[in-house]
Amino acid sequence: MDEKTWQKRIERRRRRLRQERIALLVVVVTLVSGVIWYVTSYKKTPNYAMTEAMISLHSDDKTNFKKHVDFDSVALKGYDDLTVDLFKYDTQLSEHERSLFENFYVLIRTPMCQGAVKVINIWLDTGQWTLPEEMLKGRQLGIDYDLLLERSLIRHTSIVEVEKVENLGDKATADVKIVEDYTQTPFTLKVTLENFGGGINIGGTSFELFGNKIEIPGISFKLGENEWKVVRVENYREYLDVVSPALKQELSDYIDATNEIVERYNNIFKEQQATFVSMQKTSDGIISEEQRNQIADYINQTIIPTLSQRQDDLNEIPVSKGAQYLANLRKESTAVTIQAWQFYASGLIDDDSAEFDTAESLHKQELALDQRIEELIYNSAIAKERPTLP
DSSP: OOHHHHHHHHHHHHHHHHHHHHHHHHHHHHHHHHHHHHHHTGGGSHHHHHHHHHHHHTSSOHHHHHTTBOHHHHHHHHHHHHHTTTTTTOTTSOHHHHHHHHHHHHHTHHHHHHHHHHHHHHHHHHSOOOOOHHHHGGGGGTOOHHHHHHHHTGGGEEEEEEEEEEEOSSEEEEEEEEEETTTTEEEEEEEEEEEOOEEEEEOOEEEEETTEEEEEOOEEEEEOTTOEEEEEETTHHHHHHHHHHHHHHHHHHHHHHHHHHHHHHHHHHHHHHHHHHHHTOOSSSOOOHHHHHHHHHHIIIIIHHHHHHHHHHHHTSOOOGGGHHHHHHHHHHHHHHHHHHHHHHHHHHHTOHHHHHHHHHHHHHHHHHHHHHHHHHHHHHHHHHSOOOO
16 A cells, blocks of 8 residues: 555544544533533423423322422412302301301411311322311311312312413413313313522533543522422312302202102101100119110110111112212211210110210211211202302
8 A cells, every 4th residue: 555545544534533523522512511401491490390290290209299389378379269258158147247257267277278288298198188187176166177178179180281381480370281070070270380499509510522621611500409389279269160060069969869868867866866865764863774775775776777778768869979978978977876876785785884985986976977968968058049140
């Protein structure tokens, strides 16, 4: 091979190496730029926060979902929307009483919302809608948290997808497609996000590539682990107004369908109560062993079978999803009531105070359930009389 040919070959090799170095440099710079963009730009966007929230919600990573929602802020706005007309159409209340109730619900706004956040966190952690102990005590103040929770629709609302996110600077908006599970009503929630990020610095760096020194300058940018969070649902009240009428109609239809059964058995229970009271009468205030056995037999052979038959009759009535909550409350009340009577009968036979105490505890649970049922039926009647707005 002559000298000229050899020089051309060397020159071609040098050009190829330079091209490869340039290509590799472009790849490296592109990758580094992509990483920097992802860390400094995309991860700071509301679109990223909403995408991460949706992925987390539909996976087992509920902890990450919590990072993208300010539940305290969302609950406060949602509470206002939920309770704005709670007593508005109750004609049984005077204006003074209505004002007192409305002011009371304003006063308890913060602890109520704190309780709601606990309920949501329990659901995210366990998948169960469970009321914390302090919320169960709300009945002592005349507050039924479980009824409010049912009214909120949160237990039977599914988040489907994020449809649109718009960045407005320090705030952003997003359209979230949801569906109410019972009626399969679709709806688009309008949510507002705010930027909660902080500022940090990342120092520059340099490295050598094929004899070429590559410099990446230091950067300073705003970054926070939970940079964007949902803080409000702007049209939650509208969602309630769209879905609630259909659910209330289903509930009303179920109440009407079961009214004859309820009234018939109420009359039977009044007669049984009178018999039960008369069986306990004594001349000296002390119930004899024979009386205790007779009362226990009456409970086991008459009262409990009647309760069971009433529930069987109720079970024969078709239950729409909108009436499911009331139907389940009635089943639970029947089960607890039967248990209470069983322990009371055992206490009579065994003359055991511990069994009487258990019966009393179950009876209190029954009263709470029955009061919830009565409120649900009462509120349904009010909803019937509510004027239809144009």
